[in-house]
Amino acid sequence: MTDPVPYALTRLRTLMAPDPDDPHEAEGVLNPASGRGPDGELYLLPRLVAAGNVSRIGLARVLVADGEPVGVERQGVVLEPATRWERGARNAGTEDPRTTWLPELGLHVMTYVAYGPLGPRTALAVSDDLRGWRRLGPLLFRHDPGLDVDLNLYPTKDAVLLPEVVPGPGGEPCYALLHRPTWDLGLVRAGERMWPPGGVTDPRPSIWISYAPAAAVRADVTALAVQHGAREVARPERPWEELKIGAGPAPFRVPEGWLLLHHGVTGEITDPWSTENAVRYCAGAMLLDPTDPSRVLARSAEPLLEPETADERHGTVADVVFPTAVEQVEGRTFVFYGMADARIGVARLDRRA
Template sequence: MHMMLDALARFDGTITRLGIVLSPDGSPEEIEGVLNPASATTRDGTLLLYPRAVAQGNVSRVGLCVGERHGDDLQFARRGFALEPSAPYEVRTAPGGMGCEDPRVTFIPVLDRYAMAYTAFGPDGPRIAVALSQDGYRWERLGLVRFAAGLHQGDDKDGVFFPEPVLSPDGVRSIALYHRPMLRLSTMDGRGAIPTLLDLRPEERECTRIAYIPLEPVQRDIRNLLDVRESALVLIPDSPWCRIKTGAGTPPVRVAEGWFSIVHGVDAKDVGDGHYTMQYSAGFVVHDAERPHIVRYRSQTPVMVPEGADETHGIVNNVVFPTAIETIGERRYEFFYGMADARIGRARLELAPSFAGVEEPAA
């Protein structure tokens, strides 16, 4: 990877956990967990949450919940589902599950739309799909993201749109989209693949990339939002807390330093006899505001690791998985995260004041 100039010497924030906001309600639709939500603030200021609700057999739907605040308390009322598996690319008969997984919602002003990227788990495996909304309540599917010839084809996850157009590595004004191409090895063998994955060079493991969709064709026809023309590697799993894979988390938000997001990383701990436990933690990343393939900062240690029974025990143990963020003040945010793939937590983030220092590039 080329040397990044203008790197941030530090980028700090304080996270305060605020407890569980959603747990399974006992219905068949949530029997295997309610987790990894998207969020949106409607045009009239209402906070919406879109949890992934998992029914028996790992069948996933995207819920719709309306938030109501009472001081510091926040309650969500269920209002049915934003998406249920119905498109051919969301429905399959093979064992292992199906449906609409892990949504992230971004309001994109230049398109005047809420854009939801989610994992469609259908007959071909996990793929990134897109749905659009004018109001945050009613959603229309656009379809599966298409990658141009020469780019990754196949299993892909963690699609998250940037809110503003940026420049691609080739200098094209584009809509940007995080994604995480998957290795067939890990989708087929899970934990059994860990020793093999660790033997790979970090850049050969599952890495976070940014895909670029040229803006001009999208403005002519919104269906062109599915057409990715470039993809740049931005986060490789080379830190002690994320040696297995990295992946997008919350939609990026604009701060003084560039585009900021809370991302996730996965590490494996050897517990003996060839067995491993996995841990999902969270960290910060800051991208250049104009050219986000330039990473100005990334966490070398996690900012959030699983703690307490609700994050260490669940459908999948030892998981914190941030997927939604809302701005509540100057450098102050509220974010929502999956807890052990079973329930949803809420936390507050206060970023430290912008630090103007610049790290000298290595010789």
């Protein structure tokens, strides 16, 4: 695949850093979701990390000056670990949210990582105002005769929902979800091994897609949490993606199709639940087919953004840029990203000539 992705990212500034007086932020603010509230204001929903790696999801109004995000006004916590599938004996968390506005339903849909008894698991919640969230439950996969594994057994992260109905399996109108399963069952059950589905020749964590029928979702929004038709979209290809890749913000429409920002990881992971791994996260992009988002048209050969500043290189996890939200502000596009698992940065996205 040699077609270039005609987009570039220009870092602007660190937008949000931990408040030393707030115990909810003792270990960092990072990896935000975003959305427009009923008041028309732009909000971030950052992951707030308290002592002991307990994560909550906050709300912060974005402050704009001269057409750019320049700061935030904190407005409290909107989702915290409360259910048994968000809490374990020695851990708890509602982590790394992404949001998609579904205009047909008049709802923001949040995908987030519930850090529960068996480790991380993707869950969904919905809201019409970004403040009150109704949980839809953990993500579930229907049995697919084409796969010889039960996808519900595997940790799945980096889930993002497309904002429009697209053709699903057999052409049925569906809402599509990108996600990243991890095939090593030893992560959740000691002594187990790598069990990728039949036909998967590269076991590295990759981007997959699955579907929920639009008719079922219109009848009952909880149908978004029950997916089927899962298949691989993209796997690591470039040197800066050597270990794994994962989706960033929800894909959004551009003239060429769907633009998906993603992260690629290099280095060595000795303990996937630890912050001590020697890894490097960079941000890239893919163009997905406008009518079939399971098909990649092009992807960036080099990162669009890589850790270079002090805030990106030093933090809870060194050398991380991790895009998770994208929004329009006064006709320009801005990307919000985690910096070294400790702060939030903002970059401008431009189309190259």
